Amino acid sequence: MTTAEQTQAEPEKPTSESTANEAPSVQCARDLLAFLTERAPTLSSLLILTHDFPDPDALATAFALQHLLQQGFGVESKIAYGGVIGRVENRAMVTALKIPARRFKRTDLRPGRPVALVDTQPAFQNNAFPRNRRATIVIDQHASDKPVSADLAIVDTGCGATCVIVAQALRLKNIEIPTRVATALAYGILSDTLDLYRATRSDVVQTYLSVLHHSDMKVLARIQNPDRSKSFFVTLGRCIREAMVFRHLVVAHLGNIANPDLVSQMAEFLLTYDKIKWSVCTGRYKGRLHVSLRTTVQETNAGEILRDVFDSRKDAGGHKAIAGGSFIVGLNVPEEVWKEREETLHTRLKQRLRISKRTAVRKPFQR
Numbered sequence: 138m139t140t141a142e143q144t145q146a147e148p149e150k151p152t153s154e155s156t157a158n159e160a161p162s163v164q165c166a167r168d169l170l171a172f173l174t175e176r177a178p179t180l181s182s183l184l185i186l187t188h189d190f191p192d193p194d195a196l197a198t199a200f201a202l203q204h205l206l207q208q209g210f211g212v213e214s215k216i217a218y219g220g221v222i223g224r225v226e227n228r229a230m231v232t233a234l235k236i237p238a239r240r241f242k243r244t245d246l247r248p249g250r251p252v253a254l255v256d257t258q259p260a261f262q263n264n265a266f267p268r269n270r271r272a273t274i275v276i277d278q279h280a281s282d283k284p285v286s287a288d289l290a291i292v293d294t295g296c297g298a299t300c301v302i303v304a305q306a307l308r309l310k311n312i313e314i315p316t317r318v319a320t321a322l323a324y325g326i327l328s329d330t331l332d333l334y335r336a337t338r339s340d341v342v343q344t345y346l347s348v349l350h351h352s353d354m355k356v357l358a359r360i361q362n363p364d365r366s367k368s369f370f371v372t373l374g375r376c377i378r379e380a381m382v383f384r385h386l387v388v389a390h391l392g393n394i395a396n397p398d399l400v401s402q403m404a405e406f407l408l409t410y411d412k413i414k415w416s417v418c419t420g421r422y423k424g425r426l427h428v429s430l431r432t433t434v435q436e437t438n439a440g441e442i443l444r445d446v447f448d449s450r451k452d453a454g455g456h457k458a459i460a461g462g463s464f465i466v467g468l469n470v471p472e473e474v475w476k477e478r479e480e481t482l483h484t485r486l487k488q489r490l491r492i493s494k495r496t497a498v499r500k501p502f503q504r
């Protein structure tokens with residue numbers, strides 16, 4: 138833990154002057170407010186763009202930023218995302234909280250339009266933003282070795298969830314947080330921090346408690362326990378049947394899937410199996426093989442490991458315990474080609490994790 142991470146938050150003092158020792162998320166919120174104060178007149182019809190297949194944190198950040206812009210600065214904005222909203226919890230979140238997010242279209246990026254990227258960065262592969270364009274605002278929590286190409290770049294890698302920064306800005310500016318926005322923020326923080334398990338800083342927990350106070354607990358519970366479709370159970374069944382164990386690694390190739398988020402959900406689920414330290418799942422979706430890697434090993438970098446086993450390192454990303462990525466296999470390619478790519482992937486991963494080639498495969502859930 139760094140000194141910055143140990144800094145105590147001072148949430149109840151919405152002063153405009155910065156104080157020494159204030160939490161990093163408060164400093165970030167101050168930077169955001171200062172920028173918006175100066176640039177508000179130039180931000181009309183701002184596009185708020187999340188990463189592809191947005192997660193609850195990305196959606197909550199976008200929704201809260203839209204509210205901040207409107208209430209604090211009279212700036213209207215639109216929220217867009219690439220890919221689809223896959224996980225059933227995330228769809229329940231958008232529906233129940235009426236988050237006005239819609240799919241990104243090329244025409245959203247007309248020249249000169251200001252763009253805010255949230256929970257991602259211009260250099261990342263996981264968004265629809267052109268690599269050569271400069272963003273107006275970037276608010277993110279992910280570390281990157283590339284400089285952030287934006288007029289305002291806020292990256293707080295210890296904030297637990299990106300939406301913490303926008304929640305702090307709403308509080309600093311004394312803007313009332315409506316129930317729908319508060320509930321989105323609470324769920325965004327919970328889901329990005331594994332129910333606060335990964336929240337290492339007190340300002341993150343305090344922000345969570347302050348938004349929880351304004352949240353609709355009934356709706357929050359409904360989002361966390363949504364109705365699941367038949368395709369979810371079909372994939373779950375296949376996952377269990379097909380799971381292969383090589384020592385402490387479990388592998389499941391899910392075949393065709395209804396949405397890419399199922400891959401990470403199944404990888405997380407398999408990781409809970411007794412004595413398993415690594416899990417990897419793949420799924421075929423629109424000509425791409427989607428891959429998720431999870432681990433319980435403490436001192437490692439799953440992101441680095443997945444990049445090592447991919448043909449192209451830029452197609453994968455992640456951090457300590459979590460990694461994901463996808464690559465093109467092709468539309469209408471024969472079954473053997475898919476099979477070959479799936480097998481290559483888990484063979485390379487076995488090698489990378491130093492699991493002997495001779496290790497016998499077990500299918501533990503088949504009898």
Ligand SMILES: [Mn+2]
Pocket residue numbers: 194195256278298299329
């Ligand atoms: Mn996030």
